[in-house]
Amino acid sequence: MKNLVLYQVAERIATITINRPEKRNALNPQLIAELTDAFIKASEDDLVKVVILNANGDAFSAGADLAYLQQLQNNTFEENVADSNRLKKLFTTIYYLPKVVIAQVEGHAIAGGCGLATICDIVFATPESNFGYTEVKIGFVPAIVSCFLKQKVSESIAKEILLTGKIFSAEQALKYNLINFVTNSSDIHQKTREFALSLCTESSGNSLMITKQLITQTVNPYLEKSLEFAIQINARVRESDDFKKGISSFLKKEKINW
Template sequence: MTETINTASTKEYVSYHVKDRIGYITLTRPEKRNALNFDMVTELKQAFVAAEDDEACKVIVLRAEGKVFCSGADLEFLQRLQEYDYHDNLVDSTHLMQLFRLIYTLKKVVIAQIHGHAIAGGCGLAALCDFSFAVPEARFGYTEVKIGFIPAIVKVFLLRKIGEAKARQLLLTGDLVSAEEAKAIGLINYVVSAGELEEQVNAFAQKLCKENSRQAMEVTKEMIARVQEMSLEDGLQYAAEMNAVARGSEDCQKGIASFLNKESLSW
């Protein structure tokens, strides 16, 4: 297949481009280990919104330049925190919360391509993605408690993803774990060699693009986010209603017709 680039944009800390229906959001601050500051969070929010609205993009890959995937908060930012009052801190904290919520609730599937360490806020980014591939050498963890800080925002999502026991282990110790350990507790999905990382991520993303309905993945993601807040009865009622809606969708009708007629289907 001939590769085509449909959309591209580059800002100070983040770049975005689309190739064969895969939208690549890349952290481009390797000299600072892709550490997060206010402007970088802003650019990430803008990139994810652009990818969600981009018809040329079906699946998103989050990746980074340099040796480290993301080292968490920028050192200069941490120094400025000491001068912030409550209002300033709330504004900045809300800014990061909005990015995390955006990734978690995004309509499109997001795959993390983790080629190096993902620590603190960087580990938060990795945990929020729907799927994650990491090299064996990568380390993961939330080190906030070691500097008197708290991993407050990511905790909301981490409890959902890996459960209370494993979340307590990571958040209260602040210890780093290997990629294999991260996989074992459900923090990431796959561990692959550095030489195969890009190829494996691309193949997985293309598989989702070709084999799965965009609409079905979008609704499934939405339901995963919403149903956990509901009681058993409300969740089941919501599921039944969404099931009924899905049956009348164009994608479902197309898929069932192809299945019944034993025709190959490419989305």
């Protein structure tokens, strides 16, 4: 079976690469599990001080895989809770990782893919990159990712992004404070690596770890409770008629009349 995630270490930087370009790096259970394992490996790797998350192909991640979405329609409530917990584990592993995580976003980062970028500590993107939480357009809810989005942007911006499901540019994402840097595609690899190297050579690893911990533990002390609520919401929404209608129409490439 092909590895959907690649892991390499050089100069105290672990590079975790999503390796499903033929599916636009869409998320499925195998990819979520491999990403989680890779971040845990980086966390425990004494040779690693900083982590870069990037992707092969022309998209960072297009969100949920179509076959995965189809399977969700047949899940029981308990199976949907378990599935949501796996996504929560991936996101919290990255969010609480005792090492700085930098996202290198090239191409689209949509729905769960946008969430993946959102939870990273620092985000570089190209001018051609697009972002968006499109879940409401197919009868779904961006439940888990919303818990992290609200810590980066204002409530009014979060509502605008999540309720409209609109796609927006990297420049707009920068204005929203969703990302940190917009860098030309020809330079983004070098700029991301230079930033990571500067952290490795100019900052104490222990200080980086404790500073990140200080921020993550104090910015939202109710995050875990919010995530547990979000998991229940996720599972309930997947049983709704709107979800089944939206996913069915989306898979058939039919216009959805809400």
